[in-house]
Amino acid sequence: MLNMHHMNDLRRIDLNLLVILDALLSEQHVTRAAERLHLSQPAVSHALARLRDLLGDPLLVRQGSGLVATARALELAAPLADALAQVQSLLAPNRFEPASAKRTFRLAMSDYGAALLLPGLARALREQAPGIDLAITHASREGMQEGVLSGEIDLAAGVFPDLPAELRSTPLFQEHYACLVDRDSLPVDGVLDLPTYLARPHVLLEMRGSGTPEIERALTAIRERRHVAISLPHWSVAPQLIQGTDLILTVSSQGLLNIDPRHLLVVPPPFHIPSFGFVLAWHKRRGGDGALQWLIAQVQDVLARRGT
Structure with a gap:
């Protein structure tokens, strides 16, 4: 649930600064954030100085050779990701064109889930959306859920009996x-x-x-x-x-x-x-992401063709 105090903080800042703050919190490194945003390192450093002034907090402090987020910055990370996702869904075109799309999706699943889903999904993507890449990770149930909550994972496939309220899911099949x-x-x-x-x-x-x-x-x-x-x-x-x-x-x-x-x-x-349900789970803020919804439909189609 979004804390209104944090949202009010974010509303005082222009959208470009919010995008830079999101990249800085994700990378915790000025140069890498600049490369990710295709900006110069001085421009990102200047933006960080403005953000520190506007929010009255250092946000990122030097530790060793890198930067570490302050407690205030960590509190802002989730509502910031929510705010940017909502803006992105508003500005994104309604139609997703798989054939021309270029994007990387980060999926979490077990070895078992990968054996069931990936062969058919890989074929579907190569045929319909060759510009879409997949990055597969492996974690515990709790680790997968945390990854989806934090935004590190786009989609998780697995057995999740008790999903947090912020996550949405669709059943793939009932298993025994x-x-x-x-x-x-x-x-x-x-x-x-x-x-x-x-x-x-x-x-x-x-x-x-x-x-x-x-x-x-x-x-x-x-x-x-x-x-x-x-x-x-x-x-x-x-x-x-x-x-x-x-x-x-x-x-x-x-x-x-x-x-x-x-x-x-x-x-x-x-x-x-x-028996138990095997499901796909994603963050509710990604509900308007046409590309992600298309990928979910592809996974469902793979299993339908497999006869599950």
């Missing part, structure tokens, strides 16, 4: 868990029962942002625990660990669409694990 086992490690009927599940060793994917806490909570609900023999921070090698072993991998079912059915078997968990 499944178990991956070696085909020869189960009885002839191919059923994985609870005693077998609890007795066997497990592979745990501790991918940031992927939603693995749900499995442990579901086991706690039935007063059981499992033995984790191998824990991994990434998805790609996990299915290969199952083949030829007694290990069990319990993961989101969408990640098991392309496993080798000759050697591996996908079976339901022998206890209830609640």
Whole structure:
């Protein structure tokens, strides 16, 4: 929520100075801010002096070889980003032209999310909007949300049960868990029962942002625990660990669409694990950004074509 005192501070300053202040707070470096804005370094230094005078605060203070934002500057950063985003949405053309657009979008997602979304999204962008680049980052759920809140991330894909009020989201699909086992490690009927599940060793994917806490909570609900023999921070090698072993991998079912059915078997968990929503999240101030809304539609289209 915008603090009206901060908004009143910002309304006293002309728009060009606000743009420079935003760049300075982001870069915390006069020369880099000047390069980002295509201005001279003296012009940005002069603007910083004017901002300090108008706001009655140093805003950026030297520390070592760089600059550090003051407490007042940090308080202004969020309402300033809101104000500039609102102006940008007012001035931006109503129509977004993908074929001629030049822009970089910063997306946050787990390894799992990247495997689901990126191949199809990359093809769509190369065909329809070759001037749009993607910068992908990986963080915890909390880290992704913080990135969207601060403006460092344009769009986050993941499992977000409790989004802050400033964020908006759209569901991509409802997901459930499944178990991956070696085909020869189960009885002839191919059923994985609870005693077998609890007795066997497990592979745990501790991918940031992927939603693995749900499995442990579901086991706690039935007063059981499992033995984790191998824990991994990434998805790609996990299915290969199952083949030829007694290990069990319990993961989101969408990640098991392309496993080798000759050697591996996908079976339901022998206890209830609640399903969950996989969503796209962005800041509400970006609602009027036609380019971002177009990108969201492309992600939705990728999944629709994938048959999820």
